Amino acid sequence: MRPSWLAQFLADERLPESYGAFVEEVARPLADDIAGRADAPGLVVGICGAQGSGKSTLTAALARLLEMRGLKAAVLSLDDLYLTHAERQALAAQAHPLLATRGVPGTHDVALGERLLVELDQPGSVALPAFDKARDDRVAGPSFEGPADVVLFEGWCVGARPQRPEDLAVPINDLERKRDPDGAWRAYVNEALAGPYRRLFSRIDHLVLLQAPGFEAVLGWRLEQERKLRERLAREGRDLARVMSDEQVRAFVQHYERLTRWILAEMPGRADMVVPLDAARRPVAARGA
Incomplete structure (x- = not known):
């Protein structure tokens, strides 16, 4: 039988019962x-x-x-630090067209993230950002009354380190071959990781990695997410124009492929806790604290 708090959590987050095991096996010991x-x-x-x-x-x-x-926990998502739509358009015109697409290092307001981590450590109200992916733009978010005992800083590349420059030479997918043939985009992303993102990530005291079994599983998860979104919007009679087709999802995730593969290869050796997942997102056996 589920604890009452867990049943309420699953209901609040609109999660199926199957997620209860993940919460009990991963979240509870990690919270301790x-x-x-x-x-x-x-x-x-x-x-x-x-x-x-x-x-x-x-x-x-x-x-x-x-x-x-009894602890005050603030949640900060790397996604909510995306540069505004206008800022990314300007960056794309100045540096590389691929930077118009949010996601990779270089498309976040790192200075904002650093400032928020400082503010969350102090008394007073902190206005947190939010990002509306349907609008592809930043919007006003919630406020948090500091200081936070714990800041949970989550994101797909939180804590990532740069690759060696020579490792960028060979394209790994069609996106890199066709839209970044000279490697300028991937070099920009890598330099961002080596500079401003390293300063931001240096504020992390304890690093947790949810380790996918491979990039192919990540693609499958992303396809599943978009299909569920498509089904839900169709049931609600809402516009499906912004929902990606399977082919569009496959093209989109190529922006993330290089760094995702690098994280899965490099981060497990230094993360404080690693939670290997199987293709169904079930935890296999956590390693670390």
Whole structure:
């Protein structure tokens, strides 16, 4: 029988019962570990996971569990730090057309992220950003009354490190071959990781990785997400114009492929906790604290 708080959490987040095992097996022990480390305000926990891996669900569950333990937990998503639509258009015109598409390092307001981590460590109200993916633009988000005992900083490339420049030479997919033949886009992304993103990620005290079994599984998860969105909007009689077809999803995830593969190869050796997942997003055997 599910604990009452877990049943309520699944209902609040509109999650199926099957997610209960993930929360019990991953979120609960991780919350215990984080609570033991939060002896002073401002602990920053980085949660990295590829698209569709369940990092948003894990983050929401952790926030609920930490609050049940009497801790103030703030949630900061890397997605909510995207540059505005106008800023990305200007960046694309200046640096590379592919930077108009949100997602990769270089398309976030890193300075805003650094400022928010400082503000969340202090007393007072902090206005958090939000990003509306349907509008492809930033909007006003919630406020948080600081200081936070714990900041849960989640995102698909949170904590990522740059590759060696020589490793960028060979394109890994059609997007890189056709739209970045000289490697300028991937070099820009890599340099962003080596510079401003490294400063931002250096604020992380405890790094957790939800480890997909491979990029092919990530593509499958992303296709599943979009199909469910398409079905839900169709039932509600809403416009499907912004929903991607399977072919469009396959093209879209190529923007993320290089760095996703690199994270899955490089990060497990240094993350404080690694949660390997199978293709059905079930935890296999967590490693680390």
